[in-house]
Amino acid sequence: MARIGIFDSGVGGLTVHRAILERLPGLDTVYLGDTARLPYGTKSGDVVTHYSLRNARFLASRGIDLLVVACNTASALALPALRESLHLPVLGVVEPGARAAARATRGGRIGVIGTQSTIASGAYQQAIAQASPGSTVTARACPLFVPLAEEGWTDPEDEVVRLVARRYLAPLAEAGVDTLVLGCTHYPLLRGAIARELPGVALVDSAEAIAAEVGALVGATDPARPADHQFFVTDTPERFLGVAGRFLGRTVSRAEHVDV
Amino acid sequence: MARIGIFDSGVGGLTVHRAILERLPGLDTVYLGDTARLPYGTKSGDVVTHYSLRNARFLASRGIDLLVVACNTASALALPALRESLHLPVLGVVEPGARAAARATRGGRIGVIGTQSTIASGAYQQAIAQASPGSTVTARACPLFVPLAEEGWTDPEDEVVRLVARRYLAPLAEAGVDTLVLGCTHYPLLRGAIARELPGVALVDSAEAIAAEVGALVGATDPARPADHQFFVTDTPERFLGVAGRFLGRTVSRAEHVDV
Structure with a gap:
């Protein structure tokens, strides 16, 4: 074994x-x-x-x-x-996440969110471009998501959670992404709040x-x-x-x- | 020199x-x-x-x-x-901050905010008790204040800033503190938002x-x-x-x- x-x-x-x-x-x-x-x-x-x-x-x-x-x-x-x-x-987790996004996307508009260093590295953007040539990628760092999750403030009905999610995710909504990679281990805890801001968008959990x-x-x-x-x-x-x-x-x- | x-x-x-x-x-x-x-x-x-x-x-x-x-x-x-x-x-910074709070308080109700580890250590609570015997101390960890300050979200008019400050500081307002020690180097950047939730309270900056x-x-x-x-x-x-x-x-x- x-x-x-x-x-x-x-x-x-x-x-x-x-x-x-x-x-x-x-x-x-x-x-x-x-x-x-x-x-x-x-x-x-x-x-x-x-x-x-x-x-x-x-x-x-x-x-x-x-x-x-x-x-x-x-x-x-x-x-x-x-x-x-x-x-x-x-x-x-980056390559499996990128490949899962490539399988999930219907319109070729893929978003990715992560820490400052993850997003600044361009690793997801590059891996998605390889796994799904022709797709467009919109990337955004969401520094407050980790402390929110660690504080246990994850309820989508919580006004702080809702406002922070809206502020970070608005550019992704405007870009019309159809698929979003949750590029940080903490983000699945905020899945409900993220889904609320991006209805109909496929959420890819890189853990899965x-x-x-x-x-x-x-x-x-x-x-x-x-x-x-x-x-x-x-x-x-x-x-x-x-x-x-x-x-x-x-x-x-x-x-x-x-x-x- | x-x-x-x-x-x-x-x-x-x-x-x-x-x-x-x-x-x-x-x-x-x-x-x-x-x-x-x-x-x-x-x-x-x-x-x-x-x-x-x-x-x-x-x-x-x-x-x-x-x-x-x-x-x-x-x-x-x-x-x-x-x-x-x-x-x-x-x-x-703890002892100077505690002594400054002892000088500033009028009613002997002192609050202190800081990181989880600072508050859990009890160091401020103990130093304030020594510097101002007979005062009561209300302590509260505010884990999201540091990431807010580092993100540059410090404007007291910002709704996220206002809601987070209110949530953390409500117990201090309820305790009727007249003096509050800003027990973390980042907190002076949020001074405006903190003052708004605790009007009339003397804010002690341990840096000063x-x-x-x-x-x-x-x-x-x-x-x-x-x-x-x-x-x-x-x-x-x-x-x-x-x-x-x-x-x-x-x-x-x-x-x-x-x-x-």
Whole structure:
């Protein structure tokens, strides 16, 4: 049975963990949240790559067979360095998300939202252009979406949530996008508010997109097998454990602190 | 002429830099923004102390005479460790802010707002109780204020700003505070919005409070002297330089990257 390593800047990557296990129950996983240095979305390519390599080396030392980069910013900025440095298959969320958008679009108008660093990198824009030649791409950074989700302010009826979503998404509505990639692990928590501002637009969750590609690589798993799930964080575990449930959909009872 | 070292998790400490130089022109300064690991306000005491010690050791190696901890979270969590480890006077913003609040209050009802880690530490609550025995303290974490300020959404007429300020500050209004400590370097940028929700309440800016105490330690300076100001950051300088002006009130033309 394959053992999958997953890293993220913090807790958001648990949405990817969840999507992978819904599709592949029985799989062993090792998760690392770099909570001492989060967020990655406002930091430079150099720094994000440096942290990503350290995360990846730790996971490689735990005997994984495949590395999943759950963080969109790390996927956008650090994938070439990770692939060069590791002797393992490495999957990021950007390419699966772009391919899913290419399949979903009806009119060839694709939007993507993400952190400042993800959008500034142009990685999604480039991947979508490759996966869907001829489509037009409208990209927008939404810096307040992560703190809103971490504060638990996600209800589409909440006036703050509604106003922030409207301000960020208005340019995408004006561009007439028919498909929108949620290019950050936190954004699926705001799906309701995003859908409200962009009615009829297909929302692509890159967590689900990468889970499908992991499934294609790993093949069938045995759901009856008792799977082993390990969680590590670089800051103390308390805050991670406190919010993990919101992202994973079930309680995480134990996470171990590690310096990487 | 004394040389002052100032560190912060990022750009916010420039409000302290600015307040010190307005009071003490001609003073030499060395500023370090730990932009590769910001923010500190959501991280544990262990991690914030670890980063603070590394920042302080770098500044000590630059020949400073006095260390100013501009970051409220680092001041709240790491001051004892810094004082133990450095052979220099170390000033944090918490105690000056608490003393300024004690002087400002008329009815003994003091509020304090800050990051999650600052408020959870209880450092302000304790310092206010010491500086103003018999006063009551109401404390509240305001996690969205930092991202709002960094996004540049600070106009009190902005509906998002107004609604977020109202939600966070309503418990302070209900408690009838007459004085409020702005316990985070970013909050003075939201002063207008905060004042609107708490009319008649004295707002204490801990940047100004610490500048007064630095002045008392350093004595008079020569405003005609050409002063030397050095800026260092742990991530690449571009983003720091881009927003520094908003916090410092004048352009920063050069910052050097450093690993600490």
